[in-house]
Every structure is written in C-alpha cells, then in structure tokens.
Amino acid sequence: MWTGPARDGWPLYEFALTATLMFAVVTVMRWVLDPASPLVLADLRTALLVVGAITGTMVFGLIRSPWGRLSGAHMNPAITLALWRLKAFPGRSVAVYVLAQLSGSFAGTVLARLAWGPAVARVGYGAVAAAPSWNGWAVFAAEGACLVLITLMIGFFLARPARERWFPWVLALLVCAIIAVLGPLSGGAANPARQFGPALMSxxxxxxxIYLLAPALGAALGAAAHRRISPSKGYGR
Incomplete structure (x- = not known):
C-alpha cells in the first residue's frame, strides 16, 4: 500500500488501473446479467457473488501489479480521501487522483460498450441500483458504513507495516463480501468511481x-474513528 506523493505520471497509472477495473466489472455484469447471454445467471444473488469474486480478484491483481505498486492502486476516491485523512497521502495530490479515478471509470465503461456493444446497455452499463424497499437514506448509511469499515482496515495495516503483505488479500475479500451482501440491497458500490462512469453512460x-458522497463521508468518519482508537503522527513515507 503505497503512500507517497503523486508525481512522475503516477495519476495516469491510477487512471489506467481504474479504467481496467471498470472494464472488467462492466464486462462480467454484461455476461452474467444480460438475459441474452449464454452465461446469464437467473438468481441475482448468485450473479452478484460471481461479480464480487471477480472484482475482488481484479482488485488484488491490480494492487500487486507494477503500476499498482507505483500509484498505490487506490482506484477509489474515497480510499484516496481516507489515506489523506490518515496522514498517509499528501493533500496536494488528492484532487488529481480523484480526477484520474473518475475519468478512468468513464473510460473503462466506454471501452466495455465498444467491446460488447448494445449488450452493455441492456445491463445499464453496470450501474448499481438499490432494492425498491431501500430508501435513499438507508442506501446512504450502508454505502457510508462500508467505507468506515474499509478505512479502519486501512488504518490497521498502516499501523502495522510488518503485516502489510496481507492488505491486498483482506481488501479483495472485503470487496467481494460487500458486493455479494449489499449488492441486492444498497447496490454495494462502496466506491464513487464504481458508479460514476456507468451512471453517466446509462x-x-x-x-x-448518494454513491459519490456517502463513501467520502464514510472515509472521513472512519479516519476520525481510527485516530481516536490509535492516535499517531501519520504514516507518510
């Protein structure tokens, strides 16, 4: 989990990593949710479990990739915000990283549309949606709570550098669980970039x-909670 300043083109790596992740997410949703697909899964929970497993695997692989090691592979504006609030990422680099991630989300979604054609539109370009029984504030609370949990997990590993090698595994499992459990309820995005491109395209x-603000607020609350639990001078390198 890299925590240095953004320079030497590293925000471009964030753009590329986020675009790759979103291309993969939209692609798998195209195949498992499109009624015309030979791989369609009729049961939504099963389909989202597959989406979660593949997304978690992609997150793990991108974090461990050469570009991921350079940029930090945040791929999530809320994680960038969390790292800044944990004093592990420079504030001057937050805006450029967020811009790279949101742009990457849109680019990855466009690439999926170019690759798979109208089938992508039939699954709403991969945009998540809440269950009809969930109102906006319930969705806001769930999506924000996800980032509180993720931020506390990040803080745990930042405070224990010797265990940092386990971070990609834990994050991948957490992403998979969020999608599988909350996907049919709140949408389980837990990432402004995850919803940004698909929402614009669809x-x-x-x-x-909600999907932009709730994770950001959750990241800020999670960082504040971590500072209360484990006060430190920051983790910047």
Missing amino acids: GTTTGLW
Whole structure:
C-alpha cells in the first residue's frame, strides 16, 4: 500500500488501473446479467457473488501489479480521501487522483460498450441500483458504513507495516463480501468511481450523489474513528 506523493505520471497509472477495473466489472455484469447471454445467471444473488469474486480478484491483481505498486492502486476516491485523512497521502495530490479515478471509470465503461456493444446497455452499463424497499437514506448509511469499515482496515495495516503483505488479500475479500451482501440491497458500490462512469453512460444519475458522497463521508468518519482508537503522527513515507 503505497503512500507517497503523486508525481512522475503516477495519476495516469491510477487512471489506467481504474479504467481496467471498470472494464472488467462492466464486462462480467454484461455476461452474467444480460438475459441474452449464454452465461446469464437467473438468481441475482448468485450473479452478484460471481461479480464480487471477480472484482475482488481484479482488485488484488491490480494492487500487486507494477503500476499498482507505483500509484498505490487506490482506484477509489474515497480510499484516496481516507489515506489523506490518515496522514498517509499528501493533500496536494488528492484532487488529481480523484480526477484520474473518475475519468478512468468513464473510460473503462466506454471501452466495455465498444467491446460488447448494445449488450452493455441492456445491463445499464453496470450501474448499481438499490432494492425498491431501500430508501435513499438507508442506501446512504450502508454505502457510508462500508467505507468506515474499509478505512479502519486501512488504518490497521498502516499501523502495522510488518503485516502489510496481507492488505491486498483482506481488501479483495472485503470487496467481494460487500458486493455479494449489499449488492441486492444498497447496490454495494462502496466506491464513487464504481458508479460514476456507468451512471453517466446509462443516464441513471438521480441517486448518483448518494454513491459519490456517502463513501467520502464514510472515509472521513472512519479516519476520525481510527485516530481516536490509535492516535499517531501519520504514516507518510
């Protein structure tokens, strides 16, 4: 988990990593959710379990990739914000990383549309949606809580550098669990970049503010909670 300043083109790696992740996410949703697909899974929970497993595997692989080791492979504006609030990432680099991640989300979604054609539109470009029984505030609370948990996990590993090698594994499992459990309920995005590109491409932007703001607030709350639990001078290298 790299925590140095963004320089030497590293935000471009964030763009590429986020685009790759989003291309993979939209692609797997195209194959397992499109009714016309030969690989379609009729049961939504089973389909989201597959999506979660593949997404978690992608997150692990991208973190461990050469570009991921250089940029930190945040691929999530809320994680960038969490690292800044944990004093493990420079504030001057937050905006450029967030811009790279959101741009990468849109680019990855566009690439999936170019690769798979109208089938991508039939699954809403991979945009997540809450269950009809969940109102906006319930979704906001769930999506924010995910980032509180993720931020506390990040803080745990930052405070224990000797165990850092386990971080990609734990994050991958956590991402898989969030998608599998919350996917049918709140949508299980837990990442502003995860929803940004698909929402713009599909035009489903009514509740987009929830998926952008809730994870950011959760990251800030998680960092504040970590500082109370484990006060430190910061983890910058």
